Every structure is written in structure tokens, then in C-alpha cells.
Amino acid sequence: MSQEKKSADSIHICINGERERLDIEPGETLMASLRRAGHYSVKNGCDEGVCGACNVILGEEGLTRSCLVPAASCDGDDVMTVEGLLDDDGRLHPLQEEFLERGAAQCGYCIPGVLLSAYDLLQRDTVPTEEAIADALSGNICRCTGYVQQIEAIQAAAERLPDAEPAAEGEH
Amino acid sequence: MSLSELTEQSTASGETNETDETSAAVGESVEKVDGWGLVTGNARYTDDIPTEDALEGRPLRSPHAHARIRSVDTEAAEAIDSVEAVLTHEDVPDKRFTRTGFPYPAPAPFDEHVLNETVRHVGEPVAAVAARSADAAERAIEAIDVDYEVLEHVLEPEEAMEPDAPTLHPEEYENPQENAVPERNIVCETRHEEGDVEAGFEQADAVVAGEYESQIVQHLPMEPNTTIAWIDDRERLVLRTTTQVSHICRDKIARAFGLNRTDVKVIKPRVGGGFGVRQDTVPNQFISAALALETGRKVRLKNSRKEDLHVSQTRHAQTVEVETGVREDGTITAMHVDITSNTGAYGCHASAVLSNAAHEPMSIYPTENRLFTGRAVYTNLTPGGAMRGYGAVQGTFGLESHIDEVADAIGMDPAEFRRRNVIEEGEESFEPAHSESKPVLESVGVTECLDRACTTVGWADGPDQPDDDRYQRGYGIALTMAKSGVPNSEYSRCSITLEDDGTLTVRIGVGDTGQGSETVMGQIAASVFGLDIESVHVKADDTDATPWDNGAYASSTTYISGNATEKAARDLAGKVRELAAEWHDTAPESVELADGDVSFPDGTSMTLGAFAAEAFEGVRGPKRRLIGTGEHFTALSPKPFAAQLAEVEVDTETGEFEVLRLVNAVDCGQALNPANVRGQIVGGAVMGLGQTLSETLPFDEDGQPDIRGLRDYEVMHAPDLPEIETEIVETYEPTGPYGAKSVGEVSILGPSPAVANAVDDAVGVRISELPITAASIWDGLQEGS
Secondary structure: OHHHHOOOEEEEEEEOOEEEEEEEOOOOEHHHHHHHOOOOOOOOOOOOOOOOOOEEEEHHHEEEEOOOOEHHHHOOOEEEOHHHHOOOOOOOOHHHHHHHHOOOOOOOOOHHHHHHHHHHHHHHOOOOOHHHHHHHOOOOOOOOOOOHHHHHHHHHHHHHOOOOOOHHHOOO | OOHHHHHHHHHHHOOOOOOOOOOOOOOOOOOOOOHHHHHHOOOOEOOOOOOOOOEEEEEEEOOOOOEEEEEEEOHHHHHOOOEEEEEOHHHOOOOOEOOOOOOOOOOOOEOEOOOOOEEOOOOOEEEEEEEOOHHHHHHHHHHOEEEEEEOOOOOOHHHHOOOOOOOOOOOOOEOOOOOOEHHHOEEEEEEEEEOOHHHHHHOOOEEEEEEEEOOOOOOOOOOOOEEEEEEOOOOOEEEEEOOOOHHHHHHHHHHHHOOOHHHEEEEOOEOOOOOOOOOOOOHHHHHHHHHHHHHOOOEEEEOOHHHHHHHOOEOOEEEEEEEEEEOOOOOEEEEEEEEEEEEEOOOOOHHHHHHHHHHHHHHOOOOOOEEEEEEEEEOOOOOEOOOOOOOHHHHHHHHHHHHHHHHHHOOOOHHHHHHHHOOOOOOEOOOOOOOOOOOEOOOOOHHHHHHHHHHHHOHHHOOOOOOOOOEEEEEEEEEEEOOOOOOOOOOEEEEEEEOOOOOEEEEEOOOOOOOOHHHHHHHHHHHHHOOOHHHEEEEOOEOOOOOOEOOOOOOOHHHHHHHHHHHHHHHHHHHHHHHHHHHHOOOHHHOEEEOOEEEOOOOOEEEHHHHHHHHHHOOOOOOOOOEEEEEEOOOOOOOOEEEEEEEEEEEOOOOOEEEEEEEEEEEOEOOOOHHHHHHHHHHHHHHHHHHHHOOOOOEOOOOOEOOOOHHHOOOOOHHHOOEEEEEEOOOOOOOOHHHEOOOOOOOOOOHHHHHHHHHHHHHOOOOOEOOOOHHHHHHHHHHHO
């Protein structure tokens, strides 16, 4: 094994606010190196950029499928995974609370990616319509829930977030 | 929880196990017991552990649909540095088995080895490699030289049954199924008649016939099939794997390799979906076990998504023919359903899926004279298997489409026709002839489901039509029925420990792959004591720690494992009462258990926590540790029902169409966790819509899967959803835990026929082949005009 590792390189990234060195192998994707470093919330659902389970928020790129990004290109970047949704005291984000409250997570495998898609949406749109939420999830495959409770949970979280306008003013 | 929170809490109250909530857990939408891990990314699936010390496993897959392996030259592969093992069919046990995930022997032919000398579908494993790096494993796979004798292949059941067709399984095998004719590729052939169908047809005013085709689809659980296998420090084989039936998996692996059951352990960590594909012990699991046994090392074998799509067991494609005799007044005088099922390369679930495809949908319309005939046929395609709905998706598409055509033939409204013929409480379901089940149904809410769905949309008035008459809308309805376990086959045993702080540890081998089984078991146990769900821990994740449970299939868990859990909790409650009564010199029956308290006839009470602590410490007598156990095994399988109603809009100039609305009224007995019940209903319905509208796994004429990967497999995405409404029509199932029946499969059955019926209602075009496409509607419009 040591022989094959000789060619390994490394990058520095800032994961959820913590600076970290990642060993990378030639041609490796960001998803693969994150997972090898123990960031198992980044799921490998297809390895072809279709299912959204490996979503991360990558620096200025925003929402990104980490299975499509070469790890070598991420040196110096900020990366947010679902763990980054927790506040400094380890409390759940309203999105996470609403997913729990509304039975929006079944097997859970898609959930980190779905939550990051939702988080990314709420950064751009604080009072999203149901349609906008569905569109934001268009790059995520969930095979268990049929999405309905996820959409409801995201809408409920949006209404709870401080910068959301009163619900009556949104398009509901 | 954090240390600071715990410190605060214990300083404040001196106890840690009490919360303000005293809600009865059953019937409440409590959060899932595993929910925190799911939303924080902390849940650990099979591959979410460090595996730096593991060898990488890789299978070499057949490029041919049918070939005999003359020889395999592995020398070059073995010569690659860091390759630890190369296995071929010559290295694996001679004894054949079926991957079909029922308790031994399982209703399926023993027609496969871990690696076969004859490969029968593209993608079948031919050899397997374990190496110290993924790169070396891949190079080794490429270096294996296989001399194939390519054989003639056959992909269609009708052709496979012809005398001159190639025989897929010429060697005699064990456990042949009913009327098997292996030389003609017939895995089983069945006939089940009640009454006199010929006579029934003679009494009819009209006889209506139709043929309905369903396609091959994949489960596509989001976590691909993955196994990490190793030999532990007691020389036992351990599999950490994506299974929904840990105990059956252990049994199958042990049998295949001739190991003591106790020398195999199966760990089911969090599992990313299942839907039936993980009911079977799949080649990934057998091969991982073989490589670990061969090398003595830890081996990791993860299917790529593309592999999983190509080679995992599929839903069986079926041709369903239905003939029904009917009188002008709407009475069904006779019904004959004939099904030909394509089981692919191996007879996985061939006979049981075939049987279920007819018996479930036919049960909805009890008629004196009914006949089911059918056969399952080998072809050189990826094997079929168990998939949510289990044949009833195909059968319900056929029968519920057909029922509309029968109603149309006598000029009766299809909802009214259903209402006149539908099963009622006290009637019998149509059970397989060999079934040992008790068919009388005690809770049947299907008529109420039908009425609720119709009322919700205003069935009688029909849909509001768009102003532009180019677009036509229609309503279509379908009734569905599923089961709650396989009668006299499911078995579950549960053990519940009263911990010394009054919390409960529930040990039960349920196969939760996301559906919420562990939560429901926790709710049931908690409810017996009036505890909240936080006071219960459910341990379900490995075969050493849990007693036998068949696992998650046949919609059995809530009903079977739930009953075992309730019995174990009541057994424990009885022991608590006995000991409490001893302390208070009173009768056990006079001790009450409610709201987490133990109450005595003299009006005094103590918390269960205080009781457990005193029992444990021996304050009032000998030290006591209380454990309750319960088991459940039954000839009963209560049926959940649903009415599913679709509204579609069709563009008459192009055939393009859209499903606008899907109403799901479901009778699952009592809903033990309404939010999770709704999740099952919606999740099933949307998967059913995928089968209806877009999903298909196509094969070319050489038997090659005709998709490059997930990007070519069209599932439902969030923007594709129609308006989906769910109505839980509660009945009370007297034999269920807290009145519950199952809910996991009943809602996947209806969308296909409901949408087909709605298309017909909109534009008078009957689509009898899945998936329903704009092109097929367009063809129908052209024929009609």
C-alpha cells in the first residue's frame, strides 16, 4: 500500500470553519478525499454527478457535487458539509429540526445533500415558494420520501429563519 | 446531548430519565429514534467507517448474456503486486442455493453458485479479486483471461418456452417449484381455481378481455449495495452490509460456505433504503464473504451505481391477461387472470411474486368463480427479485385497468362498479392454494377509502376542464390491497430489559432501512408503560445482539415484529407488577402501570425509574433484573387497503400529458406514527408514479443493459410531483399491535392503473403498457380519430 501512496499529494481546505490538510490521490474527486478523511456525511450515491448525495457548499461556487470536482482544484477553498449547519453550541439548524419534526428523513442517505440544497436556496431566497423549493431539489434524488415532507419542512424552516418575511407576504 | 447539558440537568433534578412529556407514544408522530443521526450526517452506513486496512474487492462481470466458461487464466492477475486473491467458479463451494431471502429453503429453485461456470446474464460475476488497492484490483480484473463459449440467448418468456429455445438451467437442481419444466425454462406453472369459471362466464351478459404489460424497473436505493467482510478475533466471519434481513443473510452465508450459524455475524448498520432488493443475499455479499474467507483479511466490496442498476435484482416484467364475465347489473360472474412473468437468469422470487401478482389484486373483488393461471420463465436478463409491491404492482396495473374496461362495457361508472363488488369485513381474501393463512378479514376499510377519495375530488362532477378544449382532463381510480407479512412464515422475537433507571432496552432484529421500524418498536414498548420515546433504546443492528427476526419484507414489521414487541413489553410489565405486588403485599393485577409510574391500590406510587433502581439494588429483597420476552408467529396476514385517484391532463394535439393530482386514501388500521405513515404512503405513491411515467431498465437485443448509468434512469424528481394528498382512513385491526396493519407497500400499487384510467377518462385512449408515454397516447389518439 505504501508504494501506491508515494504519489499522493495534499491540499489545505477549511471544512466547516476548521482548517484541515487532506491527502489526495491522483485524479481523486473531492468527494473521495473528504470521505477518506472521515467526512462520511458526504455520501457517494452515484459517483456520476446525478443524485446530489455528495453535495457540499464549495467556496464561491456554492452548491457543488463533490463527486465532479477534482480534489486537487480545491486547495485553499472553504467547504461546508451538513455538519456545518449546526450552530456553535452544536444545536440543530431549523432545517434539521423541521426535517425531524415532519418525518422528512427516511433512510437518510440523501439527507445531507438535500439539506445543503435547501440551505443554498435559503441563502438566495428567504421566502421560497413550494415551486422554488421543488426546483432547488431538482438535483437531488430521494427514493424514500417522495419529497413532499421535505418540501414542507424546508418551507417551515424558511418561515422560522430570522430574515424571512412574514409568511403572509410570501407567495404561499 | 452534551456534557454541559447533562451536568445542568442532573444538578437540577438529580435524575436524567424524566421529561416533561408524558404522551402515549403510540399514535403520535414522535421523531424517529435514529433521526438525529440522519439529519446531522452522523448516521453510519456500511461504508462510513475507516477501511484503510481493507482489501478492495472487485468482480469481473460477464460481457455475454449466456456463455459457458471453458477456462479462466488468472496467472497474470495473480502476478500483480498487491493482489491477494483471485477467485473463479472453481474456487467456490459446489452446492447451489437461491439468493431469495426467505427462511430456508425459500420458495425458489437452488439454481446458482457464488460464481457460476455458466453465466446467464450480462454483468453476472465470473471471477473476483481482492487487492491492496483499488487500482491493483482493477488492473487484476483486466488481466484475467476468460475463454467463453458463447451460447444462444433468449430474452422474452414466450420465446424461452419454445421447444428450440436454449435451456438456461439444463442441470437438475434442488427445490424445484410447482410444475417446473426446466428444459423449457419454466420455473413454475400454477393454476388456482375457486368455483367454476367456465360456468361463471356462461352466466355473464358480457365478457371483457384485456392484456397489460409492465416493464423492468430497479429499486435504486440511494446507498449502493456494499459489504465489508472480515474474520474477527474468534475466527468468525463478519459481514457489515446493506441488508434488510440480517438473520436470513447470516443463515444464507453460513449455508453457502458450510459454516456454523454461530460462526457468522451480520451487522446491519444504517442502511440507505432497500425496497426489497436487500431482502436477497446478493452476489456482492457472497463474494465479499468468499474473499474474506480466502484471504483472512478485511475486504471492502462496493457496487458502483451503474453496476447496481445493471445487476441488482429487478422488478419482474409481466404480461397480465384478464378476462371477466359481468352482468348488466354490475355483478362479476367470473374472473380469470393469466400471468407470464419474466424471472431472468435465476428463479429468484419467481413463484411467490407470480402468485402475489394475482392473489392480492383479485382479493379486492370476491367472486364465486375465479381462476388464476400463470408461469414464471427463465430468460438471459438480470434476475427479477423482490420489489416493493411484490408482483402486485404488475397485477394491480392489469386488474385495475381492466375493471374500468369492464365497467365501461356495461355502461356503469367505474367507482360505482367497484363499490358494488368490493370486499367487505368478514369476507375472505383470495389466498394461494398452498397458503396456510386464515383468509377471513376483520378490518376492511376499502369502501371508505373509495368514498373518501371520490368525495375529495368531486368524482361525480368530473374534473374542471380547461377553457382550451385542446387540453382534456380526466379522473381515474384504482383500489389496492397488500398484506401484513407472509402467513405462517414470519417469526419475530423481542427481548426488553428494564434498566436500573427505568429506561428500556428493546432488542429485536428488525431490518430498518429507513421506514421507521425501530421507532415504531420503541413507541409500542414505551406505550405499554406510558413512557416517552426517549426512555427507550432499540437495538436492532446485528445478529449477535438480537433474537431471530425475518427482517423487513412482505410489509411484516409493524404487524409481526410489533406484536412480538408488544408481547415482550407486556411480559415485562407483568414481571414489574408481580415484584411490586410482592413488595406491597397485594395482588399483581391491582398494580397499575401508566405514565411511567407504578401505582398501588393504597394510592401510593413510584416512578418506574425508582422501582427499577430499588429492584436492582435489592432495597426490599433480593436484587432483581427484569427482562420481558415475546414472540410472534401467525397464520394471519391482515390486509391494508387504498383507493388512489389520479387527475391527468392530456394535450390532444401531441399526446403529451401531465398528472396533476394524486389522492391517496389508505386504510392501514391504526396509524402508530402518522407522520411516518404519511411518509410511507407518499414515498410509495411517488415510486409508483415513477414506474408509471418514466422508469425503465431497457436491454438491447444482446441482453446488454441499455443505460450508461443513473443519468439514463428516469426517476421522479421534486419538480415532477403532482399535487399529492394523503388521507389516513383508520380502521382497527383487532389482531394488530395497537390496532395496526402494514402500510409499506399498499400505496405503490395504484398510481399506474389510476393514471391509465384517468388518461382513458380524459381522451378515450386505453394505455395497457408501462411506462405510459406521450407517444403511446398519441398513437391511441390517432387510432381513435
